[in-house]
Amino acid sequence: MSVVELTDALLGKVDKPARYIGGELNSANKAITPEMTRVAFAFPDVYEVGMSHLGMQILYHFFNRREDVFCERVFAPWPDMEEEMRKANLPLFALETHTPVKEFDFLAFTLQYEMSYTNVLNMLELGGVPIFSKDRTQDDPIVIAGGCCTYNPETLAPFVDIFYIGEGEISYDELFDRYQEWKAQGGTREAFLVECLKIPGLYIPRFYEVHYNEDGTIKERISLHKDAPEKIRKVIVTNVDEAFYPETQVIPWIQAVHDRATLEMFRGCIRGCRFCQAGMIYRPVRQKSKDVLIGHAKKLLESTGYDEISLCSLSTSDYDELEPFTNELLEICRDQKVNISLPSLRVDAFSVDLMQKVQEVRKSSLTFAPEAGTQKQRDVINKNITEEEILRGCKLAFEGGWNRVKLYFMLGLPYEEDTDIVGIAELGDKIVQTYFGVDKAVRAPGLQLTISTSCFVPKPFTPFQWAPQDTAESFIEKIKLLKGSITRKQIRYIHHDAKTSVLEAVIARGDQKVAELIYRAYKKGCTFDSWSEYFNHDKWVEAAEEMGLSFDFYAKRERSYEEVLPWDHIDIGVTKKFLIRENELAKAAKTTPNCSEKCSGCGASRFGKGLCHES
Amino acid sequence: MRVRLKFSKIGKIKYVGHLDTMRLFQRAIKVANLPVSYSQGFSPHSLVYFALPLAVGMSSEGEYMEIMMDEVVSPSEVKERLQKVFVQGITLLDAYEVEEKSTSLMSLVQGADYTIILKCENASITAQSLADKVENSDELIVLKKGKKGIAPVDIKPLILKSDFTQENDTIKIDLQVYAGSSKNLNPDLFVKALLGEEAYTMQVSRKELYTEEKEGLVPIYTVGRINE
Ligand code: SF4
Numbered sequence: 001m002s003v004v005e006l007t008d009a010l011l012g013k014v015d016k017p018a019r020y021i022g023g024e025l026n027s028a029n030k031a032i033t034p035e036m037t038r039v040a041f042a043f044p045d046v047y048e049v050g051m052s053h054l055g056m057q058i059l060y061h062f063f064n065r066r067e068d069v070f071c072e073r074v075f076a077p078w079p080d081m082e083e084e085m086r087k088a089n090l091p092l093f094a095l096e097t098h099t100p101v102k103e104f105d106f107l108a109f110t111l112q113y114e115m116s117y118t119n120v121l122n123m124l125e126l127g128g129v130p131i132f133s134k135d136r137t138q139d140d141p142i143v144i145a146g147g148c149c150t151y152n153p154e155t156l157a158p159f160v161d162i163f164y165i166g167e168g169e170i171s172y173d174e175l176f177d178r179y180q181e182w183k184a185q186g187g188t189r190e191a192f193l194v195e196c197l198k199i200p201g202l203y204i205p206r207f208y209e210v211h212y213n214e215d216g217t218i219k220e221r222i223s224l225h226k227d228a229p230e231k232i233r234k235v236i237v238t239n240v241d242e243a244f245y246p247e248t249q250v251i252p253w254i255q256a257v258h259d260r261a262t263l264e265m266f267r268g269c270i271r272g273c274r275f276c277q278a279g280m281i282y283r284p285v286r287q288k289s290k291d292v293l294i295g296h297a298k299k300l301l302e303s304t305g306y307d308e309i310s311l312c313s314l315s316t317s318d319y320d321e322l323e324p325f326t327n328e329l330l331e332i333c334r335d336q337k338v339n340i341s342l343p344s345l346r347v348d349a350f351s352v353d354l355m356q357k358v359q360e361v362r363k364s365s366l367t368f369a370p371e372a373g374t375q376k377q378r379d380v381i382n383k384n385i386t387e388e389e390i391l392r393g394c395k396l397a398f399e400g401g402w403n404r405v406k407l408y409f410m411l412g413l414p415y416e417e418d419t420d421i422v423g424i425a426e427l428g429d430k431i432v433q434t435y436f437g438v439d440k441a442v443r444a445p446g447l448q449l450t451i452s453t454s455c456f457v458p459k460p461f462t463p464f465q466w467a468p469q470d471t472a473e474s475f476i477e478k479i480k481l482l483k484g485s486i487t488r489k490q491i492r493y494i495h496h497d498a499k500t501s502v503l504e505a506v507i508a509r510g511d512q513k514v515a516e517l518i519y520r521a522y523k524k525g526c527t528f529d530s531w532s533e534y535f536n537h538d539k540w541v542e543a544a545e546e547m548g549l550s551f552d553f554y555a556k557r558e559r560s561y562e563e564v565l566p567w568d569h570i571d572i573g574v575t576k577k578f579l580i581r582e583n584e585l586a587k588a589a590k591t592t593p594n595c596s597e598k599c600s601g602c603g604a605s606r607f608g609k610g611l612c613h614e615s
Numbered sequence: 616m617r618v619r620l621k622f623s624k625i626g627k628i629k630y631v632g633h634l635d636t637m638r639l640f641q642r643a644i645k646v647a648n649l650p651v652s653y654s655q656g657f658s659p660h661s662l663v664y665f666a667l668p669l670a671v672g673m674s675s676e677g678e679y680m681e682i683m684m685d686e687v688v689s690p691s692e693v694k695e696r697l698q699k700v701f702v703q704g705i706t707l708l709d710a711y712e713v714e715e716k717s718t719s720l721m722s723l724v725q726g727a728d729y730t731i732i733l734k735c736e737n738a739s740i741t742a743q744s745l746a747d748k749v750e751n752s753d754e755l756i757v758l759k760k761g762k763k764g765i766a767p768v769d770i771k772p773l774i775l776k777s778d779f780t781q782e783n784d785t786i787k788i789d790l791q792v793y794a795g796s797s798k799n800l801n802p803d804l805f806v807k808a809l810l811g812e813e814a815y816t817m818q819v820s821r822k823e824l825y826t827e828e829k830e831g832l833v834p835i836y837t838v839g840r841i842n843e
Contacts, residue, residue: 006627008672008816008818009816011630011672012672012816017630017671017672018630018631018632018635018671021627021628021630021631022627023627023628023703023704025639025642025643025646025700025701251639251642253630253631253635253639254631254632254635255634255635255638301645302646302648303646304642304646305641305642305643305644305645305646306642306645307641307642307645307660336645337653337659337661339658
C-alpha cells in the first residue's frame with residue numbers, strides 16, 4: 001500500500017488546505033488487512049459540497065459498519081490543488097489513509113447532478129484509472145456509480161463498470177460478499193462482472209449493445225449475455241424504520257455548504273408534481289415513524305455537537321405526525337440550544353406557525369415554491385396549491401412579523417404561455433398588496449420579496465420526459481418579459497443561466513452519444529461545470545460541433561410516446577403508461593390527486609410498501 | 616465556572632483555520648457533554664474563548680482557550696472528557712480553574728514565542744547575516760496590509776528577542792514578540808521584513824503565550840490559576 005504525502009510546501013500553496021487532510025471527527029479509522037474490501041467513495045465536487053450530502057454520510061457509515069469493509073472518502077480537488085498535484089505527480093487519493101484511489105477494490109461515485117460528470121472523468125484520470133471501462137485491467141478498481149442521476153445511466157455508460165440503481169442499503173452487502181468470494185478464488189475481472197449480473201439493481205453496460213435508427217433515435221438495446229436482464233428494476237428499502245441510519249456524521253474540518261445534523265423523514269413524496277424527477281423515481285413514499293426520527297435526532301446531536309438540525313424531505317408538510325413530531329423535536333433542540341431548519345414547507349397556516357416556533361428571531365426569510373405563476377400553469381404541473389392559499393400563507397407570515405419572502409418559479413414549463421410568465425409578476429404584485437394590507441403596527445417595515453426563476457429542464461422518468469425544452473434564446477426572452485412585468489420596487493428578481501440549463505437537458509436525457517460529448521468536453525479542459533466561474537459553454541459547443549452532435553436533438557426535440565428512450569431499460573416501478581396519462585392530463589391542465597387522497601395506480605405499489613398499501 | 620485549557624495543535628490539523636478550530640471546539644464540548652454556558656439573547660452561542668488566533672498552516676504547542684460552565688466540573692475531568700473526543704492533532708496539556716473575575720483570556724495576551732524554520736534559496740543568507748540585520752538596524756520597515764490599505768510599518772519595536780541558529784541549510788529562529796490586541800507582530804511579517812523579495816519557505820510554530828506582570832513576561836498558565 002502506498003501513501004500520498006502532502007508536503008507543507010504543497011499545502012501552503014493551495015486555498016483551504018483542510019479539504020485534503022482527512023482525519024475529521026467521526027471519520028473511520030481501521031487497521032488494514034489484506035482480506036479487507038476497500039471502497040473509495042467519491043463525490044465529484046469539492047469537499048464542502050460533498051460533505052453536505054446526506055446520501056454519502058449514510059452510505060459511508062453503512063459500509064463501515066462491516067468489519068471487513070473500509071470505506072474512505074474522495075472529493076474533487078479544487079483546480080488550484082489539481083494543478084499542484086499534477087506538478088508534483090501525485091495521484092488522486094482517499095482522505096482517510098491517503099491511499100491512491102487506484103489501489104482500492106471499488107471506486108464508487110455518487111452522481112447527484114449532470115454538471116459534475118466531467119469531474120468524474122477528471123477524477124478517474126487523476127487517479128490513474130483508465131477513463132473507459134473497457135480499458136481497465138485486473139489492477140484497477142471496479143468503478144461503480146449510484147445516486148439519482150444513474151436513473152439515466154447512459155451518458156456515463158462507457159466510463160462506469162457497474163451502475164447501482166436504487167437505494168444503497170439493499171444490494172451492497174451482496175456485492176461485497178460476491179467480491180470477496182471472487183477475490184479469494186482469483187477469477188478475471190470479467191468473471192466478477194458476470195457474477196454481478198445476478199445481483200438485483202445492478203446495470204452493467206458492457207453486457208448490452210445499443211442500435212440506432214437513421215434519425216439518431218434508438219432502435220433497440222440487446223443483451224450480450226444470457227444473464228443480463230432486459231430491464232433493471234431499482235432496489236428500495238421497504239421498511240424505512242428498520243433501515244440502517246448512521247448514529248453520527250463526519251464533521252467537516254471547514255464549513256460545509258450544509259454543516260448540520262440531518263434527519264431523513266421520508267423516502268419519496270406523495271405529491272406527484274409532473275416536472276419533479278425525485279417525486280417519481282423515489283416512489284412509493286415511505287415515511288419514518290416519529291419515535292425513530294426522535295431517536296436518530298438524539299443520537300446525531302450527541303455525537304456531532306451540531307447546533308443545527310435539518311429535516312430532509314421533499315415535502316415536510318406531508319409528514320403524518322408533523323405536529324407531535326416537531327413539538328418533541330423542538331423540546332430537545334431548545335434544551336440543547338439547537339436550531340431547526342425546515343425545508344420544503346407548503347404555504348399554509350401550520351407552516352407559518354411552525355416557522356414562528358422554530359425561529360424565535362425573525363431575521364431569516366420565508367421560502368416557498370409555487371413553481372408557476374398562474375393557476376392554469378400550476379394545474380399543468382400538478383402543483384396542488386391555489387393562489388388563495390399562497391396569499392393567505394403570505395398574509396400570516398407578514399402578520400407574524402416576516403418581511404422577507406422568497407419565491408421559486410420555473411420558466412419554460414410545458415404548455416406555458418406568455419400570460420403564465422406575466423402571471424408570476426402579477427402574483428408578486430398581489431403579495432406586495434397583501435403586505436400593505438397588513439396593519440402597519442403589526443407588519444415589520446421594509447418588505448423584500450425575492451422572485452427567483454430557474455429554467456425548466458425536462459428529466460427522465462417524469463411525465464415531461466417527452467417534452468421539448470425551450471431554447472436558450474426563448475428562455476432569455478421570457479426572462480426579459482418577466483423582468484419587464486415586475487414594476488414593484490419591493491420585488492427583486494433573480495434568474496438562472498439559460499445556457500447551463502440547456503446543456504443540463506442535453507445530458508439529462510442523453511444517450512451513449514452524449515457520453516462522447518462529455519468525454520470531448522472534458523478533453524478540452526471542462527471541469528467543475530456547475531461552478532459558473534469554470535463553466536465554459538463555448539468548449540461544449542465546440543465539442544458538439546466536432547462530433548456533429550446537435551443540442552436541439554436532445555433538448556428541444558419533442559419525443560413521441562413510441563420512441564425508445566435511452567433509459568427504457570431502467571425500471572423505477574412507475575409505469576410508462578402512468579407517465580403518459582399524466583402528460584395527457586397536463587395538456588388538459590387537469591390535476592391528479594396525491595397519493596394520500598387517492599391512489600392513481602402509478603405502478604410503484606409493486607414494491608409492496610408505502611402508502612399504497614396502508615390505505 | 617471558568618476553566619482554562621492549554622493545548623497543542625500539531626500535524627495536519629494546523630491547516631484547520633482559527634474559526635474552524637473554534638467551531639470544532641464548540642462541537643467537541645457538546646459531544647463531551649460539558650455543561651457549557653450560553654450567551655443570552657435571540658441566538659445563543661456557547662461561551663468559549665480563544666486567546667489569540669493561529670494562522671492557517673501554523674502549528675502550536677502553546678494554545679489557550681477558556682470554557683464557561685454552568686455547573687462545576689473538575690478541570691482534570693474537563694480535560695479528560697474533551698481529550699476523548701479529539702481524534703488526533705489536538706492534545707490538551709493542562710486544565711485549571713480561573714477566578715470568575717479575573718482578566719479575560721484575550722486581553723491577557725501580550726507576548727508570544729515562535730520558532731521559525733526557514734529555508735532560503737539564496738545561500739548567502741545565513742543565520743549570522745539575519746542576526747546582524749536585526750542587530751544593526753534602528754528600524755525594520757515592511758509593507759503591511761491594514762484596514763486602510765497597505766502601509767509601511769516599523770516592526771523593530773515589536774521584537775522582544777530573536778535568536779538565529781544555522782542548522783545545515785535551514786535557519787532556526789527563536790522569536791519573542793509582542794502579541795495580542797494592542798501590539799502584535801505576526802512572524803510572517805517579521806520574516807518578510809528581513810527577506811523582502813527573496814525566495815524562501817518556512818514553517819512556523821507557536822511555543823507559548825505570555826502576559827505582562829511586574830517581573831516581566833510570564834506564561835499565561837501561571838496567572839489567575841486556582842489550584843485544585
Ligand atoms: S401506487 Fe398509488 S399510492 Fe402508490 S405511489 Fe403510485 S400513485 Fe401513489
